[in-house]
Amino acid sequence: MVKEIERAGIPVVHMCTVVPISLTVGANRIIPTVAIPYPLGNPALEASEEKTIRRKLVVSALKALETEVDGQTVFED
Template sequence: MAKELESAGLPVAYITTLDGLARSVGANRIIRGQAIVNVVGDPSLPLADERKLREELVRKALRALETPVEGPTILA
């Protein structure tokens, strides 16, 4: 999906825990998620900390949309 959207000209920040797989299948802007069963969250954290973690992941994703990449890249 990420590739098809990008080929339509839309930059896509793909947040996934399987970041290596995403890179090998050719997604271009990849952000590593927290866990498969809670990609953008962490139930072991207090609610406020979990929200901060989620916000940080989304910030990374938004920065990724502004980042020029040459090919499949995992953006820290």
């Protein structure tokens, strides 16, 4: 679905825990996340720590959306 949305001219960020799968499906903007059961956080952490992780991932995704890419790009901080 990511590729079809991109074809329509809408930039998409694929946030995932397993980057090779995103590469296989053809996502252009890829953000690696935390872990398979909790890709955007870690419920074992204090709420403030988890919020920091989530904010970092969202900011990375927004930056990726603003970035012109030519083919598949993995955005890592």
